[in-house]
Amino acid sequence: MEDDEPGPMHIRVLRPALASEDDLLSFHDAELVERLLSGEESTEDDAGFGLEDDCAPFLGMQEYVLAVAGASLAAAREIVEDRADVSICWDGGRHHAHKSCVSGFCYVNDCVLAILALRRLRPPPPAPSPGSTTMRPKLERARVMYLDLDLHYGDGVAGAFCVPNRAKGSNVLTLSIHHAARGFFPLAPCTPEDLLASAPDGGDGLGPLATENDPYTLTLPLQASASARTYAAIWPGVEAVACAFAPHAVVLQCGVDGLAGDPCAVGNWNLGGEGGLGWCVQKVVEEWGCKVLLLGGGGYSSPNAARAWSYLTSIAKGEPLSLETHIPDHAAFPAYAPSFTLDVPAGNARDQNDEVYLRRLVDELGKVAGVLRARQG
Numbered sequence: 001m002e003d004d005e006p007g008p009m010h011i012r013v014l015r016p017a018l019a020s021e022d023d024l025l026s027f028h029d030a031e032l033v034e035r036l037l038s039g040e041e042s043t044e045d046d047a048g049f050g051l052e053d054d055c056a057p058f059l060g061m062q063e064y065v066l067a068v069a070g071a072s073l074a075a076a077r078e079i080v081e082d083r084a085d086v087s088i089c090w091d092g093g094r095h096h097a098h099k100s101c102v103s104g105f106c107y108v109n110d111c112v113l114a115i116l117a118l119r120r121l122r123p124p125p126p127a128p129s130p131g132s133t134t135m136r137p138k139l140e141r142a143r144v145m146y147l148d149l150d151l152h153y154g155d156g157v158a159g160a161f162c163v164p165n166r167a168k169g170s171n172v173l174t175l176s177i178h179h180a181a182r183g184f185f186p187l188a189p190c191t192p193e194d195l196l197a198s199a200p201d202g203g204d205g206l207g208p209l210a211t212e213n214d215p216y217t218l219t220l221p222l223q224a225s226a227s228a229r230t231y232a233a234i235w236p237g238v239e240a241v242a243c244a245f246a247p248h249a250v251v252l253q254c255g256v257d258g259l260a261g262d263p264c265a266v267g268n269w270n271l272g273g274e275g276g277l278g279w280c281v282q283k284v285v286e287e288w289g290c291k292v293l294l295l296g297g298g299g300y301s302s303p304n305a306a307r308a309w310s311y312l313t314s315i316a317k318g319e320p321l322s323l324e325t326h327i328p329d330h331a332a333f334p335a336y337a338p339s340f341t342l343d344v345p346a347g348n349a350r351d352q353n354d355e356v357y358l359r360r361l362v363d364e365l366g367k368v369a370g371v372l373r374a375r376q377g
């Protein structure tokens with residue numbers, strides 16, 4: 001989308017090309033890439049690559065992987081080459097794939113590929129300071145923030161950029177807001193129990209949300225039935241981190257499996273109102289002052305995923321649809337019963353994130369923001 005003319009943003013629809021093998025190799029191991037692109041239906045090494053169960057190999061996997069990666073990379077390039085301020089790829093957001101194995105329905109990690117591509121963005125040079133004798137200001141490297149709103153922990157993306165006990169600054173920061181509980185996929189670095197068991201003012205100042213003591217790899221574990229109230233409560237902490245890092249581009253993974261009505265039946269999030277999914281996305285797109293790449297993610301109620309991503313598209317365009325909008329007649333119309341409207345309202349489940357827990361999360365994020373400010377400076 002581009003906004004070079006006043007008024008609502010203009011939308012362009014692209015037909016992305018397939019990614020290349022080299023694109024995949026910018027993150028994934030050569031052995032995995034070779035297997036994914038081999039065209040073979042199955043091999044005896046497949047289990048080692050994670051190609052089983054929810055990631056079983058299938059005919060056409062080769063084209064599928066290249067198409068998913070190619071679509072997110074095309075969206076990222078529109079931003080890097082300054083043809084768009086907001087770019088969308090709802091078929092992207094495959095955040096569980098690792099460097100050397102696939103996982104959780106994710107055969108390729110297009111989020112990581114897009115972040116790597118966005119690092120090539122040329123940020124505007126900082127204004128020369130008064131009295132400066134430097135003829136040409138030093139070009140900054142672009143800072144890219146990855147914010148993951150999926151119900152599940154974005155383990156593949158976190159693992160791609162995490163540097164244990166990182167001592168210096170970084171130009172990539174990942175923050176995954178997700179449900180966490182013992183036995184819940186995937187293994188998260190910090191569960192609510194871990195957080196509550198840690199000393200509020202203990203440790204070396206980073207706290208348990210910094211994965212492996214890396215303030216640029218952040219996890220925000222939520223308890224069951226997280227609702228808009230919870231997201232509204234933690235948002236000042238999320239913005240404190242974003243403000244300290246000051247990204248030039250944000251990759252926003254908009255998994256919708258935390259919405260009420262999803263078959264995962266864990267979250268109780270909704271689309272509208274303060275703290276709703278639409279509210280969070282609107283904050284990033286309209287208030288953070290940087291380029292935004294919107295990706296999809298999980299979402300196992302097809303009508304609700306279609307509702308959510310349609311609504312988020314209207315927000316990105318700067319013309320939010322009414323949640324009372326009637327679903328137009330089409331082949332899948334009966335799936336939208338009984339409301340036949342755009343809204344995905346919250347259910348009746350009680351949000352398990354109480355005020356004490358939410359305050360603790362915001363305090364921890366504030367602590368990390370302080371460390372980031374010191375590193376970025």
Ligand SMILES: [Zn+2]
Pocket residue numbers: 150151152255257297298299
């Ligand atoms: Zn998910």
